Amino acid sequence: MSTFVQINLDEIRSLSTQVLTGAGYGPAHADAIAEMLYTCQLDDCQSHGLFRLLMCVQTMKAGKIDGQVRPIVEPSDNAIVRVDARGGMSLLAVDAALPVLIEKARRHGIAAMAVNRCFQFSALWPEVERLSAAGLVGMAMVPSHSWVAPAGGKRGTLGTNPLAFSWPRQSGNPFTFDFATSAFARGEIELYKRASKPLPNGVAVDSDGNPTNDPQAALDGAMLTFGGYKGSALSIMIELLAGPLIDDMTSLESLEFAEGRSGAPYHGQIILAFDPSQFSGGLAEQNDTRAERLFADILDQGARLPSQRRFEARARNRARGYVEIPSELYRDLLALLD
Known part of the structure; x- marks a missing residue:
């Protein structure tokens, strides 16, 4: 079962900026990306919040993007x-x-x-x-x-x-x-994989075109x-x-x-x-x-x-001053700072 860690709202931007600048993004790009991640995480949009820092770092490591x-x-x-x-x-x-x-x-x-x-x-x-x-x-x-x-x-x-x-x-x-x-966003399938959870029916097929509930088989095959x-x-x-x-x-x-x-x-x-x-x-x-x-x-x-639930999450998180993300994700993001 996944455990969660609480992150103060100010830390969303600061953590994002540190990871992004450390990966090679210039201040202007880092600020724009951090603002987007803050907005999504504030609304409990886990698949497009801090989780996306991993993709941003991968994109820079792939060597084709210009971060400046x-x-x-x-x-x-x-x-x-x-x-x-x-x-x-x-x-x-x-x-x-x-x-x-x-x-x-x-x-x-x-x-x-x-x-x-x-x-x-x-x-x-x-x-x-x-x-x-x-x-x-x-x-x-x-x-x-x-x-x-x-x-x-x-x-x-x-x-x-x-x-x-x-x-x-x-x-x-x-x-x-x-x-x-x-049927699913790509990021959602990746989150299912991280949580070792089976996908619902009708989301993907494997590399042979057969229906699958396995997130990795879906990533290797095709989504629907x-x-x-x-x-x-x-x-x-x-x-x-x-x-x-x-x-x-x-x-x-x-x-x-x-x-x-x-x-x-x-x-x-x-x-x-x-x-x-x-x-x-x-x-x-x-x-x-x-x-x-x-x-x-x-x-x-x-x-x-x-978006009703998203707006409700925004109000709740603003009132309490923090968001919650999976502990494993938080560890992975801190590791990017090393």
Whole structure:
């Protein structure tokens, strides 16, 4: 049975920064990554919190990422903002271009950010929630590595290909979801492996294409999409929008680029922003009432809105001033400081 250790909130950032700078990331990248890990860990998102420091270190050791490079935001007069990560992590590029995306969305009603030549490991919901905090509707997509079999297939062709969405609300937390189009996120399978727990049914197949509950066999074989052909179609859509549409890699190409080395996938990312005021013809407040009626009817039935548990965890952890992570993970992270 796993034991847990308590970590003060301030230690999340400090531990992250120490590990990242020790691995070779410059201060700007280390700060951007540490902020993302803090945000995820605060919400008890274990698969994308401090656990991801292990991947960040692996990515640097693989020798392809530039931990010092600064992204370049390309000027444009249209509703598209392009930012070249130049072989660095995506987070610093998103930070640099997000204000431009917000300005373009308010000017044009809709805008898109294309992030190119980036390594990407992080959750997408913190990025779309930055848009909803600005009063915009946000959507984000990325490919990954071709670890996922399409519906009816038995080898990896697609990525885990997450899709995130955030809708601003007049009061309270936004309506947000962020999920992989695979039945499980890759990080979740790795956590199951660390905990020596069997996977649920319908998550993966082994290298022969047979269903498996063994996390290692799943990692050696292929993951499955959620919802059969529906999840597979969504995953293919994300491959196209976050790959060829923005002149960047598919998950197949990303895995080939990695040449078998571990670490974060290398590809592109697309983020969309919508201005509710312009889309509604200036009637955003009235239409917000419609949205709230929808949410209220869902809750009235005893159903749960996505991210409710995450928001509850955020409030709980802020109130008590600490988070809990597995003791084994904490030992592994401290070992990275040696």
